[in-house]
Amino acid sequence: MQRVLWARARPRIAPLQWIGHRFRSGPKPSKKPKPSPSHHSSGPPSFQQKKWDKKPNNRAPTVSPDAFPFLEGTTVSAQAVLTFFQSNVLAWTLRRTVQDRLVGFGVPAGDAKKLLAAFAHAADTGFFDTTEAVEKYDLLKLRGTDSMEVDVTFSHIFFRWLAAQDSVRGVDAATTTALVRLAEAATVMHPAEEHLLARSMRRKFIMHVGPTNSGKTHHALRALAAAKVGVYAGPLRLLAYEIWERLNLGQIVPLGATEEQTAEATKFGPSTDNPFARRCNMVTGEERKMVGVGADVLVSCTVEMLQIGLHADVAVIDEIQMIGDPQRGSGWTHAVLGLCAKEIHLCGEETAVPLIRELLKETGDEIIVNRYERLTPxxxxxxxxxxxxxxxxxxxxxxxxxxxxxxxxxxxxxxxxxxxxxxxxxxxxxxxxxxxxxxxxxxxxxxxxxxxxxxxxxxxxxxxxxxxxxxxxxxxxxxxxxxxxxxxxxxxxxxxxxxxxxxxxxxxxxxxxxxxxxxxxxxxxxALQVPPLLYARIAPPGPMFAGLASRLPANATTESIFLASMHAGLCPPYCRPNIPDQLSTVCDYMDQLGHFTLPDKVFIMQAPFPWRDRTALETINTFIGTYYQSMNVDLVPILERLGYMEMLENAEAAMKSPEGRGTTGRRFKPSNELPGLETFHKILVAYMWLSFRNPVSYSAQDQTMELKERLEHTLHWCLQEMTRIDGKNSVHVQSKRAPIVFKTPREMQLEAQQLGASEAQKRTVSAELLSAPI
Structure with missing residues (x-):
């Protein structure tokens, strides 16, 4: 079935076939040895570096991005960092990717080589050798890097050095001025000042830190369950779903509950009638489950969907150590600096404590740290x-x-x-x-x-x-x-x-x-201790991209705009820029199609599209291509044309057949069909994400929800069918789950209109439940 699906999909995406070819004919993975166990030893950090000949006539060998040396330790001395910098700066300046990046920023190729040579010469002649220079040019950021991070950090040092030069010999002054202006446009030195509402209030942070199974999140959730207005934010839809379910079914005992109240609630079990049940809505990028509207309704969401401007009594931010995640960490930084809540509970690992303290020095907020031990050995x-x-x-x-x-x-x-x-x-x-x-x-x-x-x-x-x-x-x-x-x-x-x-x-x-x-x-x-986090991730503010585009050549690629925000922009010593996943692939995609505006490009970069799943991506390309052709993306006809509806109907027929035969009359093989069904689910989730942001063009929201439920039922059946004991089919088992009655945002709006809700109530529904922060 998958081969049939792929064959049907290809002819209908002729203008976009390059994406499929890119994934099919990408570079073959090189055979490389496993990293030395010494990289992970408990001893002092070692420098992963090569010896480069600094003589002008001897070029360093070409170094691939993933082979460039890096400094893994987080407690390395300033002198060791300086030694690492001096040993590797020449190799960095000779990398073709570094030179090409400057050319992409509008620098003539000859000037790019001269600028990099001058930078390497300055390092070789002792420009960075003093303690003051190490601090001023932020060399300590080389600690705790990997191959990609060391490239970004060397670039930041280069732009700081360039800004301190009156001129560079042999380079046109206009070139250096343009680069300095580009760096200024990309710089975010005080990220907390972007959140004026949060700066106008005094917030209290309570950190709950400890190992897995120490009860840290449980204590925070009890405070949330007792709050009148509150929000939970976690890293996964699965977590948002679990907390939504537990709050609605009264499975979280609120802080301050007596033993008698707890005993009475236990008699009910998980139920919306439980005395501890709290009405809670769920908001993720791809799904909304609305239980009610009003001041006493809680919200469970993913971090990226957190409405930081919505005033709350209590907020819980889970897995706070993900603030250092290269791709997603900026969501946690955004929450810590901008959330307008009186009491904010941060749950996660001890490693995040020093970093959070550093962030909150800029905000002036109170912080309390509660540490927990594991509850069971x-x-x-x-x-x-x-x-x-x-x-x-x-x-x-x-x-x-x-x-x-x-x-x-x-x-x-x-x-x-x-x-x-x-x-x-x-x-x-x-x-x-x-x-x-x-x-x-x-x-x-x-x-x-x-x-x-x-x-x-x-x-x-x-x-x-x-x-x-x-x-x-x-x-x-x-x-x-x-x-x-x-x-x-x-x-x-x-x-x-x-x-x-x-x-x-x-x-x-x-x-x-x-x-x-x-x-x-x-x-x-x-037995080892997890090293402390050194850096929080920050993402460029939306308006920054327009400023960067105006300082780049008119023909600059989309990748150059995003690379400028990462490599040219400076940030505080305790912050690093987000590194978008699959950046080159996504930017090539947008440039090849050629009809995206800059806001479109930022929008697509933030979309959770499955860039590694070529089959799903082909269908998403069809969605976007149809949008630009007609501004109306009707889901079902596209799914029928590409064979997905036939795939689902085949599986559903097999579910009903005593012999497990699908619509083709052949015996259904779940192990063969499961990957295609999983891809189908990704496509539906992507359509939901698009529909929440543009419900006029992506209007098949109700149909998508219905298909999603059918597909999930089918996936569950497939997994059961793949269980074999003594060659026999497994016994079909229905899991025991308490029902929660919820509505979609559209149903909530219609209900409000039918009941003649006041304009204020309608605004509440629209603003608090339907908004989709980008």
């Missing part, structure tokens, strides 16, 4: 499974890092143990991940083992007794890399979750590995 087992999956036990979770590995493990465990396995991985829709988790947690479902990816590390309450690492290495798109200390701790910490063990079980969790050679690495890594 976590023990690393003496032995690995030595590759023997027959030793898997009830309550185990095996963690793997590829979809193929997850399903291979599922088949082997079911064959060797007779136990059924639920699965959780990143490409599954959040609703399906939640359903699979519920099956694993239900002692009566028959699903006794969980096979999952690192997606188990966030957003799911799981009754895991033991975590088994299938591997401690993960492919990062270029090579296998060792999991970080934070990643291993986050995943291992899911074992032995407090309050989720049986009455006859001793509290606590266990962790081990499938392979013998991985166990010493796991034991050593879990």
């Amino acid at each position: 976590l023990e690393v087992e003496q032995d690995s499974l030595d590759g023997d999956l027959s030793r898997v036990q009830k309550g185990d979770c095996i963690v793997a890092f590829s979809r193929s590995a997850i399903f291979a493990l599922k088949r082997q465990v079911e064959m060797q143990t007779g136990m059924r396995c639920a699965v959780v991985y990143g490409k599954l829709p959040p609703e399906i991940r939640s359903e699979q988790a519920a099956l694993f947690n239900d002692p009566d479902s028959g699903y006794d083992v969980l096979i999952g990816s690192d997606a188990i590390g966030m957003g799911l309450n799981l009754k895991i007794r033991r975590v088994i690492f299938e591997s401690v290495w993960k492919f990062d798109g270029k090579r296998d890399t060792l999991l970080s200390v934070s990643q291993m701790k986050q995943i291992a910490g899911r074992a032995g979750r407090f309050g989720m063990h049986g009455a006859d079980e001793k509290p606590g969790g266990f962790v081990t590995t499938l392979k013998v050679e991985d166990l010493p690495i796991l034991r050593k890594t879990l």
Whole structure:
């Protein structure tokens, strides 16, 4: 079916075929050795650097972006940073990508080489050798870098140096002036001052920090449940969904509740009639679930959808350590600096505390830090499974890092143990991940083992007794890399979750590995401390891009505009710019089509399109192409033309057939069809994202919701059908979930109109529920 779908999709996207070719004929991954274990040792940080000959007649060898040396340590001395800078600055100036970037900023090729040569000469002759220079030119930002970050940091140092020069020999003064003006347009030295509403109030921050399974988020959510007006913001739709569900069903005991009140609420169980139930709306980029309107309605959302200007009594920002994430960290920085809430609870790792203190020095807000210890013990087992999956036990979770590995493990465990396995991985829709988790947690479902990816590390309450690492290495798109200390701790910490063990079980969790050679690495890594975060991420303000475009050549590429914001703009010592994912791919896409305005380009850059899924991307290209042709994107005809409706109908027919045969009469094979159905779900989610921002052109919102529900039901059935015990189909199991009655934003608007709601109420619905911050 997938081959048929791909064949049908290609002929209908002739103007956009280059995208498909790009993904099919991209550079082949090079075979490179695994990083040395010394990179992850507990000893002092080492410099990952090459020796370059600084003689003018000896050019440094070409260095690929992912091979450039970097300085991994976060506690490196200033002298060590200076040594690293001096050893690598010449190699950086000789890189073709650096020269090409300056040319893209409008610098003549000859002048670009002269400017970079002058910069390298200044470093070679001692310009940066003093303590004052190290501080003034922000050389310490080289600490804690990777290959991409070191490029950005060298560029920042270069632009600071250039601004301090009266002239550069042999270079036209107009060239240097233009570059300095470009840097000024891209600079954000006081990000807190962009949030004037938040600066007009005195806020109180309460940080809840500790390891996984320490109860830190639980304490924050209790404060939220007791608030009149409040908001929760997390990193995943899955987390937003879980908190929305728990608040509406009264599963969070509000702060200040008495023992008698708690005992009375327990009698109700999870229910909207529970005395502790709070009406809570859910707002994510792709979905809205509206339970009510009014001052006492809470909101659960993803960080990117947080309305920072909406005044609240209590706000909870989860996984605060993601403030340092290169792609998404600016969402957390935006929340910390701009959220208009009296009391803001930040939940996450201890590593974020020094950085948050640094950010709040600029805002003058109060901060309290509450530290928590793990509620149940976590023990690393003496032995690995030595590759023997027959030793898997009830309550185990095996963690793997590829979809193929997850399903291979599922088949082997079911064959060797007779136990059924639920699965959780990143490409599954959040609703399906939640359903699979519920099956694993239900002692009566028959699903006794969980096979999952690192997606188990966030957003799911799981009754895991033991975590088994299938591997401690993960492919990062270029090579296998060792999991970080934070990643291993986050995943291992899911074992032995407090309050989720049986009455006859001793509290606590266990962790081990499938392979013998991985166990010493796991034991050593879990004993390490996670290094503190050094930098918060910031994103350029929307208006900045217009200013940058005006200072670049008229024919500048889209990538040059975004690169200018990253490489030319200066920021505080404790901040770094966001690094957009797939930047080159997205910018090439926009430039090839050629009809995007600058606001369009910023809009597309922020869209959560699946750039790595070529099949889904082809359909999204069709959406956008249709929009520019007719301004009206009718969903179903496009899906029918590309074969997706046939795919869904084939699966639904197989669900109803006793023999599992689809509309083609052939036996339906869930393992073959599941990837296509997952892609279909991504397409629907992308359409929902577009429809919330442009409901006139993307008007099939109701149809999309209906298709999404049908598809999720089908996906759940496929996963059940893929469970085999003794060659027989699995027993169909319905998870036990309490219903929550909700409405879509459109239904809320219609209801308000039918009831003759006041204009003030209508404005509340429109402003608070339907807004989609970009």
